[in-house]
Amino acid sequence: MVQDTEEQARTTRPAAPARALLPLIAPAVGVGVGASLVYIGVSAAAERLQHVLWGPLPDALGVGRYSVLWMSVMLVATGIAVGLVVWKVPGHAGPDPATTGLDAPVLPPLVLPGLVLATGLMLAGGPSLGPENPIIAVNVGLAAWLGARLVPRTPGAVWPMLAESGTLGALFGTPVAAALVISEALTGRPVRGRLWDNLFAPLVAAAVGAMTTTLLFRPAFDLGLPPLGRPDWRDLLAALVVASASALLGMCAVYAFPYAHAAFQRLRHPMLMLPAGGVVLGALAALGGHLTLFKGLSEIGELARDPEGRSAGQFALLAVVKLAALLVAASCGFRGGRIFPAVFVGTALGLCAHALVPAVPPALGVATSVLGILLAITRQGWVSLFTAAVLVSSPAVLALLCIASLPAWLLVTGRPQMQLRADGTAVR
Template structure:
């Protein structure tokens, strides 16, 4: 009974953290979106080059001048990182705002989680010191994931992969974080209800045995594509960081992203959520060579953005990569259902990049817009997971920070 009372008492602060996590995400994303609408009035290749170069310069200045230097190098961290000092939070959020507004191929997830974990841990330690730091971290992570995906299910699945280090039953560990995730998701639905992962593709025509084969092949291809990024990141990161000054490195990196944007077009810019919806809606306007170009450009842009130090997450652009690859598969083999191809390819890419089977499976189901494809996805993820098993993660070993400037 005492344990139930403890769990019940933890749900209230968890709920508060979930709401706050969602509000911080919305409070960063919406102004950045508004700024991007102002910045991207011109749709010319040279304007793309100019804005991304300027975005690199601004990010470099933030990493140089703002306390905390924008937090840890994102290339050295996974989805969850240790809490950072509160003084680093403004720089993290400023750098993320530049990423979102200036069209960098990264999403909001990692910096938002980092900021929410820092705030929840610091404030929680002050007002409820008996609650351990790992609990505040779990609340902030769950709340942010719930807000990002609009459902607590993704957070519950992700948290189930982490070990608590003790014999606490799984659901005892999940009750309070699930409350945080639900609060984050509900807050997002109330304040920003227009974000959706479901693709505007023809409904699944129903299961056929061949879907197990095509889905598995496409998921494995997505994983192989993601592994290209995994293996390329450390090499490019090592080469890029020979430039010892973040301002110079980020400006050059922004210029490279600008050139890539000129080649791939506007659809290869930004985090990829709105762009993958556009790709799905207008899929007949893209032929196989065009889709191959989009995949290649977005893959390189993702690796470059992470390697040079732009602040942002890898999940959203990975999902876009998967959707583009899935539609490329349909362009090559029209008999494959588009929703199956997109969901399986995105799932495969996310397996390689996130190394989270549950999160990848959830993303595939979310893109499909229902549970009808779930049995096929559960089979299709297996070859992708086997391909990724034993491979390195998409991160590099932390290196000494260069002198700013």
């Protein structure tokens, strides 16, 4: 009887009054705009530097832009440049990136300039990492520092959540991803009030961040693949097989991560670890070609423009080399995230499945493969589903993705993650 009364009290608990939520709108708008501007600024600066490093500079030197020589030189030079930042710049560009994920710690302001510089150099120089983790960390640090001074009455725990939401909205061009990540993060935590009361301010920040990026930077994730028609039993079978196979491949990198990280850590100094990583990345680029460089967002567009243009073996080679490059770049100390290069791996694997079995539609192969690889690499279920769905913009694929996620999740849950503790052991 007492339990029934308590349950009834929980279900009839009133929503937070509007006067408690209204004061959060202005901080959320400010954080959303600021998070987007930081992302746009770092990305635009990195793209301009990339254009120079991989265009006029090799042309002036009479070297092929994506020749084996130039790719090797640039990746080693990027390792040296980032190593200097990690070694000499105050704050050392933040903690070891192998120990961080999307839920970034609040870093002191002294660390942030070095982290921004290391991220920009990495994005321009070619290592296979994305901007998401360091940009989230920078925005969390800025929001916490400025918020405590400009709006001291706002609880300190609000700023990291707003910054993370605003950055995710800016990265994906939609607030949906942020809402999914925040709702997943709230699971298992003591939450006061209703879910939508807790999501109100993060959604504002994410929506403003997404709109700011859309208006100023025009992000595009739709690959333009032929839409999936009415699915049948063959499509369901293909979705289950491709998602599970992709998750298994991703877990190979996850299990190798502590060993690769330990190997680079034996060098003990960033001026040895990062250039050594550049040497290995140069060898991988020679094997996989220029499409396996950079974060992979524009490169997946190039793959998707011609799904029939490569053999299954060529697509498989691109996927394996890119996954190895992601593993090396994340292990040796480059500052960056793993979602964008993992999407490239999934895209290549999905097109490989289509090349092997033409009855597998390209949109289905790509979506389910991206789903599996992201589940293994990120362990973020909602982000994996959302990213896989948005890449192909086909409503028919949603039900297949939800079903395909079940065996893939069983393969990855409870196992090591691609994130390490301070002692080098994998987080579970």
